Amino acid sequence: MRAPRGLWRPVVIAVPFAVLGVVFLYPLxxxxxxxxxxxxxxxxxxxxxxxxxxxxxxDALLATLRIALTATAVCLLLGSALALLVRFVAFRGAxxxxxxxxxxxxxxxxxxxxxxxxxxxxSGFVRSLWLSTFGFAAAxxxxxxxxxxxxxxxxxxxxxxxxxxxxxxxxxEVIDRSQLEVASSLxxxxxxxxxxxxxxxxxxxxxxxxxxxxxxxxNEFGIxxxxxxxxxxTLPMMIYGKxxxxxxYPAASxxxxxxxxxxxxxxxxxxxALERMPQ
Amino acid sequence: xxxxxxxxxRDGLESPQIRVxxxxxxxxxxxxxxxxxLSVAAGxxxxxxxxxxxxxxxxxxxxxxxxxxxxxxxxxxxxxxxRAPPYARGLGLVVQNYALFPHLRVADNVxxxxxxxxxxxxxxxxxxxxxLEMTGMAAYAQRYPRELSGGQQQRVAIAxxxxxxxxxxxxxxxxxxxxxPLRAEMLEELRRLHAQLPNTAIVYVTHDxxxxxxxxHRIVLLHQGRIVADGAPRHLHxxxxxxxxxxxxxxxxxLPARILDxxxxxxxxxxxxxxxxxxxxxxxxxxxxxxxxxEVLLCVRPHDLRLDADxxxxxxxxxxxxxxxxxxxxxxxxxxVVDIGPATVRVDRPASAPLPAAGARVQVTFAAExxxxxxxx
Ligand SMILES: Nc1ncnc2c1ncn2[C@@H]1O[C@H](COP(=O)(O)OP(=O)(O)OP(=O)(O)O)[C@@H](O)[C@H]1O
Ligand SMILES: [Mg+2]
Numbered sequence: 001m002r003a004p005r006g007l008w009r010p011v012v013i014a015v016p017f018a019v020l021g022v023v024f025l026y027p028l029x030x031x032x033x034x035x036x037x038x039x040x041x042x043x044x045x046x047x048x049x050x051x052x053x054x055x056x057x058x059d060a061l062l063a064t065l066r067i068a069l070t071a072t073a074v075c076l077l078l079g080s081a082l083a084l085l086v087r088f089v090a091f092r093g094a095x096x097x098x099x100x101x102x103x104x105x106x107x108x109x110x111x112x113x114x115x116x117x118x119x120x121x122x123s124g125f126v127r128s129l130w131l132s133t134f135g136f137a138a139a140x141x142x143x144x145x146x147x148x149x150x151x152x153x154x155x156x157x158x159x160x161x162x163x164x165x166x167x168x169x170x171x172x173e174v175i176d177r178s179q180l181e182v183a184s185s186l187x188x189x190x191x192x193x194x195x196x197x198x199x200x201x202x203x204x205x206x207x208x209x210x211x212x213x214x215x216x217x218x219n220e221f222g223i224x225x226x227x228x229x230x231x232x233x234t235l236p237m238m239i240y241g242k243x244x245x246x247x248x249y250p251a252a253s254x255x256x257x258x259x260x261x262x263x264x265x266x267x268x269x270x271x272x273a274l275e276r277m278p279q
Numbered sequence: 280x281x282x283x284x285x286x287x288x289r290d291g292l293e294s295p296q297i298r299v300x301x302x303x304x305x306x307x308x309x310x311x312x313x314x315x316x317l318s319v320a321a322g323x324x325x326x327x328x329x330x331x332x333x334x335x336x337x338x339x340x341x342x343x344x345x346x347x348x349x350x351x352x353x354x355x356x357x358x359x360x361x362r363a364p365p366y367a368r369g370l371g372l373v374v375q376n377y378a379l380f381p382h383l384r385v386a387d388n389v390x391x392x393x394x395x396x397x398x399x400x401x402x403x404x405x406x407x408x409x410x411l412e413m414t415g416m417a418a419y420a421q422r423y424p425r426e427l428s429g430g431q432q433q434r435v436a437i438a439x440x441x442x443x444x445x446x447x448x449x450x451x452x453x454x455x456x457x458x459x460p461l462r463a464e465m466l467e468e469l470r471r472l473h474a475q476l477p478n479t480a481i482v483y484v485t486h487d488x489x490x491x492x493x494x495x496h497r498i499v500l501l502h503q504g505r506i507v508a509d510g511a512p513r514h515l516h517x518x519x520x521x522x523x524x525x526x527x528x529x530x531x532x533x534l535p536a537r538i539l540d541x542x543x544x545x546x547x548x549x550x551x552x553x554x555x556x557x558x559x560x561x562x563x564x565x566x567x568x569x570x571x572x573x574e575v576l577l578c579v580r581p582h583d584l585r586l587d588a589d590x591x592x593x594x595x596x597x598x599x600x601x602x603x604x605x606x607x608x609x610x611x612x613x614x615x616v617v618d619i620g621p622a623t624v625r626v627d628r629p630a631s632a633p634l635p636a637a638g639a640r641v642q643v644t645f646a647a648e649x650x651x652x653x654x655x656x
Contacts, residue, residue: 178378181345182436184365185372186392186443196391200382 035253079164110222164209171205211270302351329501371440392443557620563650
């Protein structure tokens, strides 16, 4: 294709920016305007001050970070173990499994939440099996663990582990097997080879996968909504509650701005980390 | 020819550094190595030479512990290591693509094996400095591998393998990623290093015979998973034990010949055998496993043949009548291809000699001690 010239050039450049402005920046600006508008007129930090002062925001922020960090840590451990398994333990279907990871990334997250509900929910498969085997008296607590902190973590780990595996598998693909062999000929046992060669060389991939995972779990909404978790209020859930249940749009916008700021901060930290890598 | 004018190994064959006995490796029905016997003495440099797919790498990897043999034994010194994992063998390994650890600086790469051994810090530093010095890489200690040239990376790889002071160093085509001048320099470097570590045995895999001749005390020629020749480079060149060795090693001319039962003249007494080739009687040496009678192959190197332009001249020694098929000037030498009835031969001559015309009738002459008889198989 020929590069556009003359008069067309500014137009061709302007169109994508215009579209970006209309569909993305303008709504964002409206959101910011809502958040920074004072109830009495004019602009200020009144809404923010009110939100930040209350315990609700504090609790939501804490819940968000706890869930995101826990899920990311578990994803990193599980994802690394699975990626190493797929790469180094020859078993039938290892390649297929690696390819399925890609397909899995295309699924919507709430599907996972839904399927977990069928499995472990209050009227799910596991509970029915339990009831039909041991009777009602022996049944565990009325509400499944699924509707609490660990339920959300389980769902997020189930969904986001492939996001960690993807960059790890790519990085493992380019690590030369002879490096591992040389390390072992130099007297390093398998565990030492993992610790001194493999993991250091995987650090960029771990950072990439881990930060993506952290970013996505911090903003996760679909999973929690579909699971119907009532007592776990994260920032996205708080925004939803303020906007849909309480019609408090300024408060919802203010929380949303905080959420965006958190995500951006994380993103830049991730870029910094990658730039400091020796490679 | 190369006389290997450098330190020969001390006589240690009673307790070889590496001893491989009846080693076999098979994948399914395919025998990649077939009952290999090989001993490497302390300080000896053994080159595993062979065409692609002959099993050189497999043999080296079996010695290093990365390929499990399906039969046979491997011993290092007095210890049987047939089932020992690579990290317990303590051998130095250098591979074709260097395999330096990209996240570690040069000094830390060299220190890798010493840290695995949990040696005291001061000792590690001393040893690293010593081997960086020895390989000429001391000035690069703080660099990362990606900041080095290919030759420098290979030096670091060698320093890293030597730093654990292994009884034997295993090298798999260590120079094949380098260009020709650098390769020659690195070969010289390896010989110098070995002179400083006279007890370290070296097993060097290559498919390049110039490299093999330059570095090997002994060359072990592999063909389809078997050892077809094992001996000093000079010996394999001058008296190849079989046809494959003669052809692989130095492009010998091989002429079908027939041993004469009643040799004329007295040459037989000097250990020479008379054979018949194209109605001429030719005298030649007999290799150890050539038959005593019947059909054999006469092996003679291109540069041991002379051309005499006068077909009627009566020359001393062996001669064959031939017709020049083609000739070519190659800079330092010239090569003529000559038809001599049952076969064609390649003749290498000094570049200054007149170039024979195609179709010219010539005599091909050669000394009896430069011709050797081989079994035809
Ligand atoms: N893991 C394996 N499975 C099946 N066959 C193998 C395996 N490894 C090697 N081979 C076969 O063994 C034979 C010898 O291989 P090897 O790598 O030892 O050859 P080589 O002499 O080092 O050749 P090159 O000069 O090309 O490196 C080859 O035919 C190869 O296909
Ligand atoms: Mg090889």
